[in-house]
Amino acid sequence: MLKYEYIAKEIMNLIEDKDLRQGDKLPSLDELVTQFEVSKNTVIKALDELQSHGLIYQVRGSGIFVRGRRQKGYINMMEIEGFNSMLREFDLTSKVLELKEVIPSETVQEHLHIDADQPVYYLKRLRYIEGRIFCIEESYFDKNIVMYLNEQIAEDSVFNYLTNNLKLQISFLDHYLRVGKLNQQNAVYLELQEGDPGIQVESIFYLANGVPFDYSKIIYHYEESQFFIQGNSYYNLMN
Amino acid sequence: MLKYEYIAKEIMNLIEDKDLRQGDKLPSLDELVTQFEVSKNTVIKALDELQSHGLIYQVRGSGIFVRGRRQKGYINMMEIEGFNSMLREFDLTSKVLELKEVIPSETVQEHLHIDADQPVYYLKRLRYIEGRIFCIEESYFDKNIVMYLNEQIAEDSVFNYLTNNLKLQISFLDHYLRVGKLNQQNAVYLELQEGDPGIQVESIFYLANGVPFDYSKIIYHYEESQFFIQGNSYYNLMN
DSSP states (O other): OOHHHHHHHHHHHHHHHTTOOTTOBOOOHHHHHHHHTOOHHHHHHHHHHHHHTTSEEEETTTEEEEOOOOOTTOEETTOOSOHHHHTTTSOEEEEEEEEEEEOOOHHHHHHHTOOTTSOEEEEEEEEEETTEEEEEEEEEEETTTSOOOOHHHHHSOHHHIIIIISOOOEEEEEEEEEEEEOOHHHHHHHTOOTTSEEEEEEEEEEETTSOEEEEEEEEEETTTOEEEEEEEOOHHHHO | OOHHHHHHHHHHHHHHHTTOOTTOBOOOHHHHHHHHTOOHHHHHHHHHHHHHTTSEEEETTTEEEEOOOOOTTOEETTOOSOHHHHTTTSOEEEEEEEEEEEOOOHHHHHHHTOOTTSOEEEEEEEEEETTEEEEEEEEEEETTTSOOOOHHHHHSOHHHIIIIISOOOEEEEEEEEEEEEOOHHHHHHHTOOTTSEEEEEEEEEEETTSOEEEEEEEEEETTTOOEEEEEEOOHHHHO
């Protein structure tokens, strides 16, 4: 870990320890320099890093402030850390419905930038929050990157396995969200009625080198899920 | 505009002009330095800026790549530039239903950090895409910041008025998305049936100094709207 990353992490711990919220003020740049005994440049780089992730904002001549992110029970669409990290206050469980190697469909080929002759892992899970059905998840993993997967891992946390065991650096993801009416099969899974609202999120996960390796499609139970999303202006760049 | 912002904008123009997509390679750092005749540091700062907004990604030892953002017809939840900028390929129109000063409810007071005795502008609009009803929007503006508003502005683009006329620097926003069943009134507005899916997005817009000034609640027509959201890892900071 680079020094500025370490300082960024320390500042995050500070926010967490003091339970600081949206708009709360952080110590000044000089105070942070003194507190962490590092150079001004290191603190500035750490603050820029935190700002670029939407965790703080800096107001010239006024100070450094906390930007709210963690909303209990909301799925933070900016985070790629998996439900277990995101919804850590809750009891989350999974039930594996299917895990097998399949020939990728055209959609999967396109999203994962692979050919038809390259098999992928297909994983279908039901996920529960506090014992209540929360979503149906179908994932396709590029087998060149995720070379091995089993039911035990899939019952547990695939995200932890990818990052801790396979040491994959998952760096960014794209979500496509739309809403429709549930078909009969998905309604049965979600214990809802056919025609009830269904939230579909298609997600593509990328490694640090820009290679997509996981394409997932989730149908959420509309009464059990709500989403948090942050936006930042890049107006200056557009005009 | 600072020099690095200018260069960032030039790089964005390059992406637009060449119609580059997700994963397409940009010129190298050295090539950009030569092309724009600025210092290496300026280009690096411009690239960091673009990366923090999810517009490019850099792979050490490999190059600089475009990150896809603009998906035709998708509402980009990271952008705060308003529908007119986001959905510029489409014909967008608005119909003002109500514009008046009101006493803020407790929810509005809380979101805008104001007191009950501080009146706010309340604006209710129907918005159309290609002549079809697209969403119902209710907005509350802090009158200390948005001191004047009229129907003409509201029929036009409030965003353009705030940024061009009032010179407000809108810097970030938070979205809270959930899905439910439409009540009768909203179903009539959206030309749907009561009980059909309704997508509700509550958004809070902030100025560069962290002051919230606009709280909006939109109900989208589920067949006319789809959303794009980007995520970035800050895993290194979390673990």
